[in-house]
Amino acid sequence: MPDAPLFDRLCVIGIGLIGSSILRAARARGLVRTLVASDASAAVRARVGELGIADEVRDSPAEAVEGADAVILCVPSGAFGAVAEAIGPHLKPGAVVSDTGSVKASVVAQMAPFLPANVHFIPAHPVAGTEYSGPDAGFAELFDNRWCIFTPAADVDAGMLARLKAFWERLGSRVETMTPEHHDLVLAITSHVPHLIAYNIVGTADDLEAVTQSEVIKFSAGGFRDFTRIAASDPTMWRDIFLNNRKAVLEVLGRFSEDLAYLQRAIRWGEGDKLFELFTRTRAVRRSIIDIGQETAEPDFGRHHGKPPA
Numbered sequence: 001m002p003d004a005p006l007f008d009r010l011c012v013i014g015i016g017l018i019g020s021s022i023l024r025a026a027r028a029r030g031l032v033r034t035l036v037a038s039d040a041s042a043a044v045r046a047r048v049g050e051l052g053i054a055d056e057v058r059d060s061p062a063e064a065v066e067g068a069d070a071v072i073l074c075v076p077s078g079a080f081g082a083v084a085e086a087i088g089p090h091l092k093p094g095a096v097v098s099d100t101g102s103v104k105a106s107v108v109a110q111m112a113p114f115l116p117a118n119v120h121f122i123p124a125h126p127v128a129g130t131e132y133s134g135p136d137a138g139f140a141e142l143f144d145n146r147w148c149i150f151t152p153a154a155d156v157d158a159g160m161l162a163r164l165k166a167f168w169e170r171l172g173s174r175v176e177t178m179t180p181e182h183h184d185l186v187l188a189i190t191s192h193v194p195h196l197i198a199y200n201i202v203g204t205a206d207d208l209e210a211v212t213q214s215e216v217i218k219f220s221a222g223g224f225r226d227f228t229r230i231a232a233s234d235p236t237m238w239r240d241i242f243l244n245n246r247k248a249v250l251e252v253l254g255r256f257s258e259d260l261a262y263l264q265r266a267i268r269w270g271e272g273d274k275l276f277e278l279f280t281r282t283r284a285v286r287r288s289i290i291d292i293g294q295e296t297a298e299p300d301f302g303r304h305h306g307k308p309p310a
């Protein structure tokens with residue numbers, strides 16, 4: 001017999017890659033009785049209606065959250081405050097309010113002032129995605145074998161925490177809990193700065209006057225090609241991530257620049273032993289990630305290189 005639904009009425013606000021994947025997976029796995037969707041864009045709302053991935057589509061977020069016992073915000077990192085302000089007075093007492101923002105301290109600071117004391121706020125970040133965006137890009141398997149990081153306050157209701165954890169586990173994820181500040185530092189090094197490096201290298205290649213655009217495309221070998229995939233990620237989403245995780249990103253970038261200067265110097269002075277020592281160490285890091293991945297939530301990046309299944 002299938003497990004019973006975890007929520008009666010789930011409202012998802014922001015129906016892009018992540019919001020539409022939650023809707024698809026929640027329906028496919030029978031996690032909720034009724035799915036309600038809302039988005040600021042009329043074109044997205046119309047598309048969600050065409051796709052039939054929600055039971056109800058509402059124009060305003062305030063209407064959408066009425067009577068919902070679970071609300072998940074999936075909007076860009078700069079938009080959480082405005083949505084929280086709009087829904088705050090309309091939330092059902094006892095509801096759980098969560099999000100999927102890639103940055104946590106800033107999103108918590110944006111939302112918390114607008115949420116009434118009688119709802120349970122549990123910030124979350126599914127560490128799962130692709131370089132695609134919009135409601136057509138989502139798919140039900142996106143969260144399978146991926147991590148979802150929760151950053152709740154210390155006094156969070158244990159029962160509701162367990163229920164939201166069960167929700168993400170039934171979406172296919174493993175849940176880990178940490179503070180928002182620690183999350184932001186970990187993600188700065190593992191996700192945000194790597195994206196910035198990709199944006200930068202692709203921009204530099206595009207600017208190189210001695211190398212033509214067609215040569216860049218024609219001779220894109222593995223390394224550069226992988227960077228172009230990441231650098232194709234949504235500009236609004238990534239602008240907001242950098243503006244909202246400024247402190248941790250700048251801290252990691254400072255370290256990164258020092259380490260890059262070390263490599264620059266080693267190349268200038270022909271210090272091959274220094275290069276060799278680092279490249280040996282980094283190869284071991286890759287191998288340990290793959291080893292750990294075999295028994296934990298190692299993402300299958302290969303699966304996301306092409307357009308996700310329709």
Ligand SMILES: NC(=O)C1=CN([C@@H]2O[C@H](COP(=O)(O)OP(=O)(O)OC[C@H]3O[C@@H](n4cnc5c(N)ncnc54)[C@H](O)[C@@H]3O)[C@@H](O)[C@H]2O)C=CC1
Pocket residue numbers: 013014015016017018019038039040041044074075076077079082083100101102103125126127128129130131132133134135234237241
């Ligand atoms: N794309 C990815 O790989 C991942 C993204 N995230 C985070 O999840 C959130 C959503 O990301 P995606 O789904 O990729 O973005 P997306 O760009 O595919 O979709 C965002 C949706 O939010 C809507 N929106 C924007 N402002 C709004 C507002 N004020 N009110 C209502 N709707 C609004 C947009 O119209 C759009 O449909 C972001 O905070 C992102 O950082 C988290 C994990 C992975």
Ligand SMILES: O=C(O)C(=O)Cc1ccc(O)cc1
Pocket residue numbers: 101102126127128129130131191230
């Ligand atoms: O496509 C990729 O390589 C990603 O890194 C996807 C991604 C983007 C943002 C997140 O907060 C989490 C995952």
